[in-house]
Amino acid sequence: MGESWPADATRPGTTSPTRRSVVLKVAFAPLVCSLKPALATSADDPAYKAFVSVSRFLTGRDALDPSLASRAYEALSKEDAGFGRQVQALERLISDRKPEPLQLQKVLDTDKSLLAPLPRRIATAWYLGVVGKGDQARCIAFEDNLTNVIVGDQLRPPSYCFGPYGSWAQKPM
């Protein structure tokens, strides 16, 4: 699942030069979502380490893309200055009380914990590539968000070419 998507969302053989130049723009348009350079985040930072550990727990994935991890952490911290503290508190709670991932939200809701919004914010950053709400919502990942990665053996991210004409008629593997 590590290979890149077909770089251009077109098919070969377009003859119009105008269209080809537009096509190239589509292919190589800066994908701000995915290529924005992550700010330097120290891997030794205890808050960051807690974030990665909690992310593994919430996402159900042990191997997490480090560049997306640092991008998500930066965005979540920017959204809420207390994020680093909160995610460390959440990590402590998980290691102390050892809830199953399916039970975590219920535990937090029952406790009326201030940490209750955190799991959804973190999962949304990883799975949907979105941080923030309403007008403040920002996309930080699209092609490599976990949703698109997890179904990537069967589907391309929308706006990317599935394959040669008619290939979608085949039975899925």
Added chain:
Amino acid sequence: MAEQLSADVVVIGSGICGSLAAERLARQGIPVLILEAGPRVERGRLVENYRNAAFKNNWMAPYAGTPWAPRPNFIPEDNGYLVQAGPVPYPAQYIRVVGGTTWHWAAHAWRVVPNDFRLKSLYGVGKDWPISYEELEPWYYEAEVKIGVSGAPNTGSPRERPFPMEPVAEPWAMRRFRERLAPGGYEVVSNTTARNSRSYDGRPACCGNNNCQPICPIDAQYHGGLAAEAAEKAGAKILPNAVVYRIEHDARGRIAAVHYYDPDKGSHRITGKAFILAANGIESPKLLLLSASEKYPKGVANSSDMVGRNLMDHPSSSLTFEADEDLWLGRGHQSPSSINTLRDGPFRSEHAAFRLDFTNISQARGAAEDLIADGIFGPDLVKHLRHRAARQVSVKDVIEVLPNPENRVALSSKRDALGIPQPELHYSYDDYLQRGMKVASEHYNRIADLMGGTNRRPSKEGTYDNNQHITGTMSMGDDPNTSVVDRFGRAHDHENLFIASTGVMPTAATCNSTLTALALALRTANHIHQTAV
């Protein structure tokens, strides 16, 4: 500083109807000027905007409105451009840019069925059209060739000549619907669409980007941007960022000019011999009402008081469920197949008719949102996401609304940044519609039964999605007392004003409106050439 620009034909609105009417006239050597409220847009930029959007389910997001040409937006919240007077909201979506709203559509290009033209005489409801299917048939064909329509035979609309292209290759998921629903008496057919099943007109065949809405990255489907391009290639001029705010008539009632604002609210006056209003089914009646004068106190073209009235669209209810086999929606184009056999019949005297539509939009993102909202984390999140992405499917109806003069577009007291009144919508659902919705629901459940459907989630009762097929607001008819334009789209009140829009359709019929509006628009352009310039 008022300039004096003019053209033989002045078109208001550069969407697919306005642009292709303009192109037809320009190809016949007639000078045409198109005034477009919004800016030019570029396909690569739109794709980039989509990929960077936070709300991928907001198909308006790549098309940011401008202060001078605002447009409705509802996600993350209603921007309030449309004022809803009720009783039910009418949350229409449309785009104000060069090329208009079909930059983003599912490219459905159906013809109506012949009986759609005679709802009143056959079934005692609605209205009859002033024209017949036979009269429109050659224009349908001209439109289909122009935009490149692919379709399956025997979907209820007779045709003289074959489709320009064969249907787009059927995705696996749709094939399974077709195979499993047939024993239940349901005939699932490939949709008639303006989507290439081979190279056509210098544009490629579909490659399954599954992004038809909000933007096809490769122009495999036709859209208004291509229409605008074609109009300019034929010699028409497009003036973007020109917000027409008044239609000016002379003492005899001929349209003398239109006035527009530029983004700095500088006012400009454009004269012409003939005028085509093609600014969609809401913005067009708004402009007519705005142009009220002493001689025409109810608005231009409105001595019938029908401008803005009889607003219709196609509401949709739906059923989402999980099939008992892996189907993986999202492979191929977004809207490949439907059931077309419920669009006509004696039942139409009792309840609304409809198409049934199967989505092929990828379910993955929606499933992830739902699961996270439900607090599902960990390995189960991965497992359920894959399961739903593989098995979650949905069927919806596209149902006919009857004309009701109380359903209408009016002018609100709210004003946009240029000081122009915003549209106010009055909308409601009647029992004829609700009875149709009930029948559709029964079909959804039978379909789910045939697909081994579990985890059935019907849409909320009484609340329907809108399909942006804005019809009726400037209805055509032979009687000037009850219609706005004649059978050729000419305003009864003004011999040199024509309307090219879904808004001239006197009934909504049971299919997406674009091809019908386009066929009418081409017929109107031909009529203008023969009689008005």
